[in-house]
Amino acid sequence: MKTAMGRVHDSLRSGDWLTRERVRLIAVALLMASAIGFLYLVVTAHGAVDRQGRPLGTDFANVYAAGTYVNEGNAAAPFDPVAQFARERAIFGDDTQFYGWHYPPFFLFIAAALALLPYGLALAVWQAVTLGLYLLLIRAILAASFRGAPTDPRVVARSDDKLRASPESITTESEGQAPNDRLWTRWLWIPDSRFAASGMTLDWLLLALAFPAVLINVGHGQNGFLTVALLGGALVVLDRRPLGAGILLGLLVYKPQYGLMLPIVLAVSGRWRSFAAAAATVVVLTVATTLAFGVSAWHAFAVFSEFTRTVVLEQGNTGWHKIQSVFSWARMWGAPIPLAYALQGITTVAIGAALAWLWRSAASYPLKAAALCLAAILATPYSFDYDMMVLAPAIAFFAADGLARGFGPWEKTALAALWLVPLVARSVAQLSLIPLGVPTMLAVFILILRRAELRRGDFGHAWPNLANPVAFSGASSTMAAGAGGTSRGRN
Secondary structure, eight states, X not given: OOOHHHHHXXXXXXXXXXXXXXXXXXXXXXXXXXXXXXXXXXXXXXXXXXXXXXXXXXXXXXXXXXXXXXXXXXXXXXXXXXXXHHHHHHHHOTTOOOOOOOSOGGGHHHHHHHTTSOHHHHHHHHHHXXXXXXXXXXXHHHHHHHHTSOOOXXXXXXXXXXXXXXXXXXXXXXXXXXXXXXXXXXXXXXXXXXXXXXXXXXXXXXXXXXXXXXXXXXXXXXXXXXXXXXXXXXXXXXXXXXXXXXXXHHXXXXXXXXXXXXXHHHXXXXXXXXXXXXXXXXXXXXXXXXXXHXXXXXXXXXXXXXXXXXXXXXXXTTOGGGBOSHHHHHXXXXXXXXXXXXXXXXXXXXXXXXXXXXXXXXXXXXXHHHHHHHHHHHTOSOOBGGGGGGHHHHHHHHHHHHHHHOOOTTHHHHHHHHHHHHHHHHHHHHHHOOOOHHHHHHHHHHHHHHHHHHXXXXXXXXXXXXXXXXXXXXXXXXXXXXXXXXXXXXO
């Protein structure tokens, strides 16, 4: 007879504990608690400042302040900490803390546009538009993967000793078809009745909205929604529209630290059209930015980058617990700067090599895409907990693969941990100096490699061309038709 610990071990290994009811309960609880918290902050705010003296949206304050300078014709000012702090205090009051502007000059275009609006409206527009893009992305990933999945029941239901789906898990409970033909309802429903048994109906929306990194991103007014929309959108259309995918990847240049792995993937997989389109996009953006803001903006950015590197990253002025990287982990545990850089460098090289192997292999496309999303954040020393939005498409791609062909040992539990970890990564590290974010991301990355190795040579026959389902730019109408219709501050 198994002990209680043995039963817990078996449940975690198989993922049987991850029932639909439990998932919904956790997601609804998180979503409701966050909504109540945000509503309380807004109701008790004095103008654009919350009851704790912080601007609503905290980090968005630096975007808005920078935009006001650009609209006055002084694009270099946001890179001057004294001038930027003075403008933030002028807008939000003398008690406002400093929120630094750490982006390349590319992002000044968006900042200037948003600063034309009143602060509250600008924050609402920024969050609503980019949140919509994020939701469209997750919907596109799942719809694309399901539409390209195999229909042979011997493939869908296949179970073996290496990868086995649990019949009591969230992946097998059916909810039926979309209840009516209204456009918005059909858009919310995952298309393709062949996969009704996967249980992916409206639950995707609940899980996407309740994902803890979403709550962090909204609270900080950050750009994580835009980042994942660009990266994930490019991965959705990479084979079908290589030039469009390249443009989306090129637009990621406003967060250059997340582009370290992109050239490797595009090169080893022979996607030279996307590579050229991304490079051309960066060139065009650089020229446009220089013409609009002048060479002085680039010089100011180069000078301020030293502040970002030394004060924010190396000295951890914003707090090691906020930065989710191997570098920050090493520094939090007392490693000197050279050793921390060395450990981060070893991790980055190892991840790059593994990613190159994976993208040259016969592994399924969703696994490759999930690995790239994880690699993007693991490869850089400079990523905060709100940047863990990048984990959302990684989870969606991995889950889509698992829903179609079954999950292996520990994979469901690992995905659940990856979904939850943004909620506790900062607080646990702050209280105990125990990092949870990086180890969890590394564990899931290793599971993806293991899954690809175990099923090597099998995917090419069982999963036809998953990179090719829908154009991201036209995802809304295309997916509706598929459903049965006709058409860094211190925070």
